[in-house]
Amino acid sequence: xxxxxxxxxxxxxxxxxxxxxxxxxxxxxxxxxxxxxxxxxxxxxxxxxxxxxxxxxxxxxxxxxxxxxxxxxxxxxxxxxxxxxxxxxxxxxxxxxxxxxxxxxxxxxxxxxxxxxxx
Numbered sequence: 001x002x003x004x005x006x007x008x009x010x011x012x013x014x015x016x017x018x019x020x021x022x023x024x025x026x027x028x029x030x031x032x033x034x035x036x037x038x039x040x041x042x043x044x045x046x047x048x049x050x051x052x053x054x055x056x057x058x059x060x061x062x063x064x065x066x067x068x069x070x071x072x073x074x075x076x077x078x079x080x081x082x083x084x085x086x087x088x089x090x091x092x093x094x095x096x097x098x099x100x101x102x103x104x105x106x107x108x109x110x111x112x113x114x115x116x117x118x119x
Contacts, residue, residue: 005076012036013046017056018069025061 006014016031017023023031025047032043047063050056055072057064085091093110102110 009036010046010050013038013043014050014055014072015069017047017050017063018065021056022062022064025058025063028063 013032013036016035017028020028020031025044028047029038029040029043032038033040038046047056047058051058055065055067057066081087081089081092085095
């Protein structure tokens, strides 16, 4: 994990942990073998790195999330908007909607979210 960013494989592994946590580290190694084709040593190496990054903890052989998936990706989204659009969410949405037409449903969901923030 570099600068709070996860690579593609690290993301799949983190998603596995978030889906199953808390879980015994042995069970995690078995799941990583099944779903990612990893050896036990690879699992423990990546787990250690993610623990050092503050996402998870391996306490007495039980792996727990320190940060929820939603919290992690919300922080990453904020960082992306800050770095790429000088922190301007409207600039991000304008750029995003130029490439992808928003459906009426998506626009309604965004409007509901905005209206909820005004209250």
